[in-house]
Amino acid sequence: MKNRNRCTHDIIELPDRRELDVFTNHDRGWRLTVSRVGAELIGLARHTPSGDWRRFLWRDGETDKPAEGWGNHATVMGYYLHRLLNERSLYRGQEIRGGTHSFIRHKTFPHPRGELFLDGGVSLVYDVKPAMFEPHEYPLRVALQLSYHFAAEDDDALHVQFRFKNEELELSAHVSFGLHPGFAVGSLADCVVEMPAGRYVRWLAPGNFLSGETQTIDHAGGPMPFAKSELPGSFLLDLTEIPPEARVFTLHDAAGGRRVTVRCVQAPYLTLWSDGHDFVCIEPCWGMPDHHSQRPFEEKLGIQEIPPGGELLREFSLRAELLA
Numbered sequence: 001m002k003n004r005n006r007c008t009h010d011i012i013e014l015p016d017r018r019e020l021d022v023f024t025n026h027d028r029g030w031r032l033t034v035s036r037v038g039a040e041l042i043g044l045a046r047h048t049p050s051g052d053w054r055r056f057l058w059r060d061g062e063t064d065k066p067a068e069g070w071g072n073h074a075t076v077m078g079y080y081l082h083r084l085l086n087e088r089s090l091y092r093g094q095e096i097r098g099g100t101h102s103f104i105r106h107k108t109f110p111h112p113r114g115e116l117f118l119d120g121g122v123s124l125v126y127d128v129k130p131a132m133f134e135p136h137e138y139p140l141r142v143a144l145q146l147s148y149h150f151a152a153e154d155d156d157a158l159h160v161q162f163r164f165k166n167e168e169l170e171l172s173a174h175v176s177f178g179l180h181p182g183f184a185v186g187s188l189a190d191c192v193v194e195m196p197a198g199r200y201v202r203w204l205a206p207g208n209f210l211s212g213e214t215q216t217i218d219h220a221g222g223p224m225p226f227a228k229s230e231l232p233g234s235f236l237l238d239l240t241e242i243p244p245e246a247r248v249f250t251l252h253d254a255a256g257g258r259r260v261t262v263r264c265v266q267a268p269y270l271t272l273w274s275d276g277h278d279f280v281c282i283e284p285c286w287g288m289p290d291h292h293s294q295r296p297f298e299e300k301l302g303i304q305e306i307p308p309g310g311e312l313l314r315e316f317s318l319r320a321e322l323l324a
Contacts, residue, residue: 007122009114014063021112023122025150030320032124032148032158033061034112038105039126039146041074041181044158046322056258056320058182058279069277070182076146077101078162078177079138080300082289083208089290091174091297094139101180103137104128104144123149130167141167142175142306151317157263161315162286166306173306174298176287178267181318182279186255188228193272193280196246197221201238203288203301208234210291210301224272231274236288239270249282257323264316269302284316 006027012020019036033043043061045053057073065071080102089096113125128144145163166173185191200217203210219225226235239247244265251260267284274280287302306312
């Protein structure tokens with residue numbers, strides 16, 4: 001087997017002391033940039049035949065907050081996601097406090113563990129240890145390994161994996177999680193989001209919290225059956241009735257010469273969102289926001305349960321491709 005493993009790892013320290021991990025595979029022509037704050041993927045680029053880098057994420061590689069609009073790139077969500085009502089909840093009677101998408105996005109991660117493979121793949125693992133968070137953020141001893149794995153050449157997809165380990169030996173643990181990637185497009189008006197055929201259940205969330213009302217959407221397959229002008233309101237989609245192997249969503253961006261395919265066979269939910277700027281978020285989710293009539297944390301819609309001493313392993317993949 002030819003070694004397709006000419007990779008480099010550069011660490012960039014920003015003026016505010018934040019560190020970025022930049023991994024480049026020079027043979028296969030891809031580059032990942034990950035911020036140690038939140039282990040957030042802030043850059044995903046492919047090398048073009050002309051020698052340039054074509055970027056796939058919203059504000060790809062930018063580290064300053066914009067003057068307006070969404071200021072992130074691909075937020076890691078967990079140990080809960082979306083929102084808690086009034087930024088608090090009760091978990092088995094103990095208070096949890098925190099903002100949108102939980103505490104991971106604000107934590108500074110240590111140097112990632114990595115492994116290189118002969119086929120050109122690389123696995124980057126970022127660890128969350130229980131010592132990194134406070135009881136009011138999450139009260140149980142649950143560790144997380146978050147990995148970004150660029151797979152073998154015959155796959156050529158970026159796999160994002162969540163591995164939770166419940167270190168409590170007598171209590172089950174409850175978590176929800178996901179990734180919130182915003183994919184850049186040359187024109188929001190002209191891009192196309194394709195969805196697989198099947199029956200979707202949309203959970204309505206006025207004010208970012210579930211009302212309990214749902215809409216059933218029967219889709220024949222192809223371009224999403226929603227107006228882009230509605231995307232700021234979020235489409236929280238239950239995928240239960242979509243066969244797992246069919247849960248493939250594709251963003252075609254002819255104006256930007258890009259295509260992104262998100263394969264989320266293990267994800268029970270997907271969120272589609274944009275604030276109206278030139279990007280579309282396609283977010284695999286294992287959980288939902290709070291209801292307006294709040295439930296206990298362990299009874300939240302879509303919450304995932306890990307048995308005492310057990311593990312929970314889930315992943316999805318995305319393929320970033322250049323269009324001619």
